[in-house]
Amino acid sequence: MNKSRIWIVSDVDGTLMDHFYDLTPAKETIAWLQRLGIPVILCTSKTKSEVKIIRNDLNLKDPYIVENGGAIYGEYSNGKEWEIILGKSYTILEKILNNLSENINFKLRPLNTLNDDEATNLTGLEGESLKLMRDRHWSMPFLNPPDIFDKDLKRLCQIYDVEIFRGNRMSHLLSKNSNKGIAIKKLLNKNKNFNAQIIGLGDSPNDLPLLNNSKYKIVISGIKGPNQILLNQLKGTDVCISKKPHGYGWKEEVFKLVTKLLNN
Numbered sequence: 001m002n003k004s005r006i007w008i009v010s011d012v013d014g015t016l017m018d019h020f021y022d023l024t025p026a027k028e029t030i031a032w033l034q035r036l037g038i039p040v041i042l043c044t045s046k047t048k049s050e051v052k053i054i055r056n057d058l059n060l061k062d063p064y065i066v067e068n069g070g071a072i073y074g075e076y077s078n079g080k081e082w083e084i085i086l087g088k089s090y091t092i093l094e095k096i097l098n099n100l101s102e103n104i105n106f107k108l109r110p111l112n113t114l115n116d117d118e119a120t121n122l123t124g125l126e127g128e129s130l131k132l133m134r135d136r137h138w139s140m141p142f143l144n145p146p147d148i149f150d151k152d153l154k155r156l157c158q159i160y161d162v163e164i165f166r167g168n169r170m171s172h173l174l175s176k177n178s179n180k181g182i183a184i185k186k187l188l189n190k191n192k193n194f195n196a197q198i199i200g201l202g203d204s205p206n207d208l209p210l211l212n213n214s215k216y217k218i219v220i221s222g223i224k225g226p227n228q229i230l231l232n233q234l235k236g237t238d239v240c241i242s243k244k245p246h247g248y249g250w251k252e253e254v255f256k257l258v259t260k261l262l263n264n
């Protein structure tokens with residue numbers, strides 16, 4: 001992947017697959033990209049354990065960014081794994097979340113403290129998949145707090161050296177040194193591929209650093225259209241909004257843009 005002129009860097013939930021975790025629509029396009037030697041780098045809030053299964057399913061060998069940029073993993077040609085850790089540990093983030101809760105006088109609830117039923121209601125995941133989701137080390141997803149706390153939380157994040165990104169289903173507490181954008185920069189540095197043209201794809205505000213570090217920004221719509229908060233945050237930049245939702249939008253926009261770039 002070092003030499004590829006084009007990199008696809010894609011969020012997973014809601015972008016590459018719909019909220020029923022269906023990867024089928026994008027599969028054919030991913031196989032086409034592989035034949036072209038274009039890497040598909042998954043860049044997600046999911047855990048390493050979860051992404052491993054998705055990579056297998058898609059037959060991907062490219063590096064991948066997990067826990068919202070908390071860590072990057074990949075494989076050497078001999079199959080041995082490498083890792084780059086960017087985030088604060090789960091334990092430290094848990095302490096910070098508790099402090100934030102005390103400061104705003106509202107209990108911010110980590111995703112990992114939901115019981116199975118609650119977690120299934122929120123994420124649609126069940127059984128073994130819940131175990132994989134809870135195998136978290138470098139990020140802290142928690143239930144979206146009411147909007148009225150936004151201002152206070154923003155101010156407090158400065159003090160604790162962290163950031164909060166709001167996803168469609170939950171929020172994520174991250175170290176200031178670990179977001180999807182920082183992880184992309186690290187990966188480019190590691191590969192010494194400074195001229196790679198990144199096609200970034202995402203669907204919610206936690207993808208803002210990903211899209212801001214991409215030459216081509218594609219916002220993937222949901223069933224009810226694109227995320228308006230994300231679109232507001234991207235105002236003034238050149239953004240492509242997918243016509244179709246989730247994997248169908250992914251497939252269509254990636255195919256169109258890559259074909260155009262290859263023919264230029």
Ligand SMILES: [Mg+2]
Nearest residue numbers: 011013014203
């Ligand atoms: Mg998403």
